[in-house]
Amino acid sequence: MDSQNIMFVILAVLIVLSSLATVMTKSIVRAATYLLFVLLGTAGLYFLMGFTFLGAVQVMVYAGGIIVLYVFSILLTEGAKDETFKRKAKDASWGLLLSLVGFGAFITIVLTQKFKAQVLTAPVESTNAVTSIRSIGDHMLSTGEGGYLLPFEAVSILLLACIVGALIIARKR
C-alpha cells in the first residue's frame, strides 16, 4: 500500500458511508448534506487520478450548484417540518427490488470488465497523462477529429430552453 492507495481507501470509505447515510436518514436537509460529502469524495477520486479539471467541475457543478439548489428549494418549500414522508412497506419493497436490480447490474459490469490498472499510480501534471485545460478547450470547440462542437452547442441549446422555461414560469401575470 502506497500513499495513493491509502488515500483511495479513505475516500472510498467516506463515499460509501455517506451514501448509506444519505438514503438512511429521516431528515431531508441532512440527506442533502451527506450527498455533499459523497460528491466531494468523488471529486477527491478525480483529483487522485490527476483529472483536476473533472474534479473541479464536480465540486463546482454538484457541490456549489446542485446541493445549493437542493438546500434552497428545501428551505423555500418546507420550512421546519422537513421529515421525509413516512415509508410504507409497499414503497420500501419496490425500492428494495429496484436497488437490488441496480446493484446486480453494477456488480456484473465491475466483474466482467477488464480494468487497465490494478493499483493507482501518482499522475504527473506535466505529462500527457493529465489533460490540460488547453487541450480540453481545443477538443471542445473543434469540428475535426475528436472534436465536440456539436454536443457542446446542443447542450447550450438545452440550457437556453431551460432559461426560457424558467422565465415563463416566473413571469408576472
Added chain:
Amino acid sequence: MFNFSTISTWLHGFLTNTCGFAEWGAILTESILVALVIITLYAVFAIALIYMERKVCAFFQCRLGPMRVGKWGLLQVFSDVFKMLTKEIITMRQTDLFLHNLAPFLVVTASMVTFACLPWNQGAHIIDFNIGVFFFLAVSSIGVVGILLAGWSSNNKYSLIGAMRSGAQIISYELSIGLTMLAMICLTGTMSFSEICTDQYVNGWNIVRGHIPAVIAFLIYLVAGNAECNRGPFDLPESESELTAGYHTEYSGMHFGYYYLAEYLNLFICAGMASTMFLGGWAPLQITGLDGFNHVMDFIPGAVWFVGKTFFVVFLLMWLRWTFPRLRIDQILSLEWKYLVPFTMVNLVLMAVCVAMGWTL
C-alpha cells in the same frame, strides 16, 4: 529574484536523505508542515485584518478606535480572541445539532482551501493546478452550503432570512467574479496561478497590459468581491438593525469565531486574488528601460510584494465599506443582474477583441 523552491527542494532532500524518510513519508511530513503554516498564517492575518478594520473604520468616522489595551490598542484583538476561546458553546433544543455544528466548519474549510491557492512567492504556490483559477472558484462556492445550513439549522426565522439573502447574493455575484476572471485569463492565456504570476513578472502587470478592459474588470471585481464577502454596502445578510446578526445569530463561542475568521479571511482572499489577477501577484514593480530600478526592485522578496499589494486592495475594500450606505436586497440583485453581468460580458468581448487584434501593451 528570491525563489522559494530552493528551500522546498532542500527540505525534501533533507527529509529523504538525512532523515531517511520514504518518498510518501517525506511528502506527508511536508504536507503537515504546510498545513500548520497555513493555519498559523490564517490566524495571524485574521488578527491583523480585524485590527486594521477597526482602525480604518475609526479614522473614517473621525474616531481613534481601540486605544486602551496595549499601545494604540494593539493587544485589543488578542484579548478578544482569548475571550472568544473561553466562551461557552451554547447548545439549543429543537434544532438539528449535527448540522448546526457542521456548518461553521464547511465555511471555514472552504475559505482555508481558497487561502491555500494564493501565490505567496515565486516557487511558494501551495495548490497549483493547471486549472488553478477554476479550482479556486469551485472551492469558494462550498461556503454557500455552510451559510445556508447555518441559517436553516438555527431554527430561527431571522437566521433563515439572513442565510437566504446571503446565499442569493453570493451565488449572483459569483457570476461577475467568474466573468472578470475569465477576461483576465483571456489576457494571460493560462489558468495556473504560478504561470499567471510569472507571465506578469516577464510582461508587466495585467492591469497595465490589458489597459481599458483590465481596469473595467478590476473595478467590477472590487464591487463583486465586496459583495461576495458579505461586506461593505452589501452587508445586509447580517444587517444588525433588522436581522440581529443574520445567519450566525444563534452561534456562540468559537463557532461564531469561525464565521468571524472566515469573514475577514475571505476579505483577504478576495484582495489577494485581485492582486494576483490584476496587480501581478508576487511580481515586483518593473518599468521597461529603467534597469537599475528594476534590479533594486528584484531584491525585495515576492512575499513582501504580494502581501503589500493585498493589503493595498484590502484598504480599498475597507474604504468602500465605510463610505457607502447599505443597499436593499432588490437593489443588490438588480445591480448584479441588470448592470454588472451585462457589463462584464461586454467587457469580456472587448478583452477578447483586444487580445485577438494584439492591442495589448
